[in-house]
Amino acid sequence: MQNFLDRRFTLVTGKGGVGKSTVTAILALLHAAAGRRTLVCELNALERVAPLLGHPPVGAKVTALERNLSAVNILPAQALEEYAQMKLRSRTVTHLVFDNPLVRRFVEFVPGMNDLLMFGKAFNHERERDEDGRPVWDSIIIDAPATGHGVSFFRLPKVIQDAVPAGNMHDEASEMWNLLRDARRTAIHLVALPEELPVQETIELHQRLRDELGLPLGFLVINMMPPPLLDAAQAAAFARLPAPDDPVLRPLWAAARIRLGREALAAGYEERLEKLGMPLVRLPTVYSPGYARAEIEALTRAFGAQAGAR
Amino acid sequence: MSLDLARLVRERRLIITAGAGGVGKTTTAAALAVMAASEGRRTAVLTIDPARRLANALGLEAFTEKGHHVDAATFRAAGLEPRAELFAIMLDTKSTADQMVQRFAPDEEAARRILANRYYQAFSTYLAGTQEYMAIERVVALVEEGGFDLVVLDTPPATHALDFIDAPERMLNALDNRAMNWLYRPAQGEPGFGTRLLGRGRKIITRSLDVFTGGPFFEDLATFLSAFSALFGAFKERSRRVRALLREPGTAFLVVAAPSPASVQDSIVFARKLGERELPFGTFVCNRVHRPIHGPEVDLATVADHLRAALGPDAPVDALAVSLAAGLADHNRMAARDAGAIERLADAAERMPAVVPLFPEDVHDLHGLRLIGEHLLAEHSP
Numbered sequence: 001m002q003n004f005l006d007r008r009f010t011l012v013t014g015k016g017g018v019g020k021s022t023v024t025a026i027l028a029l030l031h032a033a034a035g036r037r038t039l040v041c042e043l044n045a046l047e048r049v050a051p052l053l054g055h056p057p058v059g060a061k062v063t064a065l066e067r068n069l070s071a072v073n074i075l076p077a078q079a080l081e082e083y084a085q086m087k088l089r090s091r092t093v094t095h096l097v098f099d100n101p102l103v104r105r106f107v108e109f110v111p112g113m114n115d116l117l118m119f120g121k122a123f124n125h126e127r128e129r130d131e132d133g134r135p136v137w138d139s140i141i142i143d144a145p146a147t148g149h150g151v152s153f154f155r156l157p158k159v160i161q162d163a164v165p166a167g168n169m170h171d172e173a174s175e176m177w178n179l180l181r182d183a184r185r186t187a188i189h190l191v192a193l194p195e196e197l198p199v200q201e202t203i204e205l206h207q208r209l210r211d212e213l214g215l216p217l218g219f220l221v222i223n224m225m226p227p228p229l230l231d232a233a234q235a236a237a238f239a240r241l242p243a244p245d246d247p248v249l250r251p252l253w254a255a256a257r258i259r260l261g262r263e264a265l266a267a268g269y270e271e272r273l274e275k276l277g278m279p280l281v282r283l284p285t286v287y288s289p290g291y292a293r294a295e296i297e298a299l300t301r302a303f304g305a306q307a308g309a310r
Numbered sequence: 311m312s313l314d315l316a317r318l319v320r321e322r323r324l325i326i327t328a329g330a331g332g333v334g335k336t337t338t339a340a341a342l343a344v345m346a347a348s349e350g351r352r353t354a355v356l357t358i359d360p361a362r363r364l365a366n367a368l369g370l371e372a373f374t375e376k377g378h379h380v381d382a383a384t385f386r387a388a389g390l391e392p393r394a395e396l397f398a399i400m401l402d403t404k405s406t407a408d409q410m411v412q413r414f415a416p417d418e419e420a421a422r423r424i425l426a427n428r429y430y431q432a433f434s435t436y437l438a439g440t441q442e443y444m445a446i447e448r449v450v451a452l453v454e455e456g457g458f459d460l461v462v463l464d465t466p467p468a469t470h471a472l473d474f475i476d477a478p479e480r481m482l483n484a485l486d487n488r489a490m491n492w493l494y495r496p497a498q499g500e501p502g503f504g505t506r507l508l509g510r511g512r513k514i515i516t517r518s519l520d521v522f523t524g525g526p527f528f529e530d531l532a533t534f535l536s537a538f539s540a541l542f543g544a545f546k547e548r549s550r551r552v553r554a555l556l557r558e559p560g561t562a563f564l565v566v567a568a569p570s571p572a573s574v575q576d577s578i579v580f581a582r583k584l585g586e587r588e589l590p591f592g593t594f595v596c597n598r599v600h601r602p603i604h605g606p607e608v609d610l611a612t613v614a615d616h617l618r619a620a621l622g623p624d625a626p627v628d629a630l631a632v633s634l635a636a637g638l639a640d641h642n643r644m645a646a647r648d649a650g651a652i653e654r655l656a657d658a659a660e661r662m663p664a665v666v667p668l669f670p671e672d673v674h675d676l677h678g679l680r681l682i683g684e685h686l687l688a689e690h691s692p
Contacts, residue, residue, distance in 0.1 A: 167523055230630070248616045265672060
């Protein structure tokens with residue numbers, strides 16, 4: 001996975017609550033630092049990425065955050081309107097059609113339509129060219145939906161391609177599917193926590209994305225690995241320390257016991273994830289009140305060092 | 311205004327744990343079910359997560375769709391007396407669209423037609439809210455006909471928990487095919503829309519939609535959806551009952567949070583959304599809380615002296631003192647963060663959340679669930 005910064009289309013996925021947005025923010029900083037014009041896409045989300053980087057939420061409009069880095073929160077309704085205008089080439093007709101409440105209601109309930117529209121907008125950013133025909137963006141980074149609904153989101157372009165025999169939608173879906181499967185352009189990074197359910201789900205996700213759909217996977221990021229508190233000699237000494245009545249040692253012992261317990265648990269889960277054979281990046285638990293710019297930058301350095309970023 | 315968790319477990323018929331992923335919803339649900347059964351309420355816990363560890367904690371091989379009875383010996387081994395039966399059931403949220411078709415289709419032929427449809431096959435995993443809907447159907451059946459005093463339901467993670475709640479309405483909207491009829495089958499459309507003027511508008515719209523998709527995609531889809539809407543009648547009746555059950559005074563939603571700022575924020579938003587939907591919010595649960603560990607203020611040299619006294623002269627006591635002090639400082643920094651989280655939850659709910667501390671191990675037996683249950687039901691004074 002040496003060349004992950006060369007991929008134009010990066011997706012971050014994993015079980016809910018594992019830190020996808022954190023990893024998205026880290027990848028955004030790495031891509032931007034490599035001199036690539038980078039666009040972060042969140043999909044209909046409670047926006048996380050811009051705030052993590054110390055910026056106000058960006059909303060549904062592409063907004064520059066800092067050097068080489070912009071962000072957008074893609075909303076289905078807006079994606080629909082943009083796409084419709086592009087295809088119908090008329091604002092009036094677009095409004096006539098899509099402001100009709102019955103049409104809206106119908107389109108809204110077409111299964112998968114929202115995901116398709118958001119995916120399609122991210123995809124269009126990948127194709128965006130300036131007047132000289134050069135790509136507007138070098139890297140698109142997508143905070144993809146949680147895996148709660150299986151891999152429906154990733155399968156969607158293929159489903160459309162197969163279900164719709166011909167026409168615009170078929171062609172668009174085919175192009176999306178080709179991009180998604182292209183290992184030279186796309187990388188899908190998985191995020192996991194060293195805990196039971198996230199590990200189980202990651203193993204399943206890996207199997208489905210790689211084996212069933214044949215999609216190009218990138219790193220497996222293990223988030224919140226408790227960093228070792230003691231070295232080997234210290235650990236051996238600590239193991240001989242009986243539960244102390246001593247009021248000086250008692251609190252130190254209690255805190256260390258909780259920490260070492262979590263370390264041992266995490267190591268067991270890490271071992272199961274290692275068996276997947278994906279290149280691993282381990283991000284340490286941050287013992288601070290919250291994740292802000294400083295924490296994200298520290299994690300970005302840790303990520304970059306392990307991932308071989310230039 | 312939220313309510314005491316001990317009272318909810320004693321009095322309610324349906325308790326639903328909801329919240330973002332990875333916050334301990336399933337464990338919370340299982341622990342509450344154990345406590346309820348040991349207090350004499352015939353209880354079922356329904357989960358969606360296939361957590362083997364948790365199944366094992368209940369003395370089961372795994373959670374299954376069929377459901378298993380947790381035997382009395384398992385309770386006694388944890389020092390509890392099961393005064394009523396406890397069942398653990400896994401809700402299979404996969405492949406349920408087929409079940410729904412079979413269940414609600416007016417006859418076998420109609421069911422076959424839908425199941426064989428190319429669009430149905432392509433989109434069945436995507437049919438808005440189907441999986442959630444079928445899961446919630448199962449819950450209604452259990453609450454109404456299962457003979458349980460209490461059903462504890464563990465929901466899928468956050469954004470999806472709302473899907474879960476909105477599923478009945480959304481399915482009804484999707485199947486209410488007035489929009490499709492008006493667009494593609496004017497003869498059966500709502501009479502009010504049948505004027506010539508609107509007829510012309512319709513033509514522009516359908517033609518535009520064809521340009522939009524590049525083919526008669528919507529029309530084909532409409533044909534399919536109107537076949538699907540044969541399910542409408544039976545479905546409407548059921549979903550009315552689901553809707554009523556979720557809003558009954560016997561139901562309570564617990565919103566489970568981790569103590570991180572992001573999780574607290576999500577949980578408060580979630581509780582607000584429950585309120586908007588007139589769903590009964592019970593209380594917040596905050597899991598994995600670092601409790602502050604207090605001790606005397608001492609310098610590293612003193613710690614090293616005490617370690618030397620306990621471990622002898624050969625141990626690396628100076629280095630160990632530094633590491634242990636760093637560990638305690640890390641812990642107490644997290645404890646301060648978590649105290650802030652509890653305060654925010656308390657402010658939002660106008661009462662203290664139920665708080666479960668961070669343990670050094672995962673829960674692996676009923677004893678562990680009991681421990682969590684006792685924390686959950688303990689009185690929390692503000």
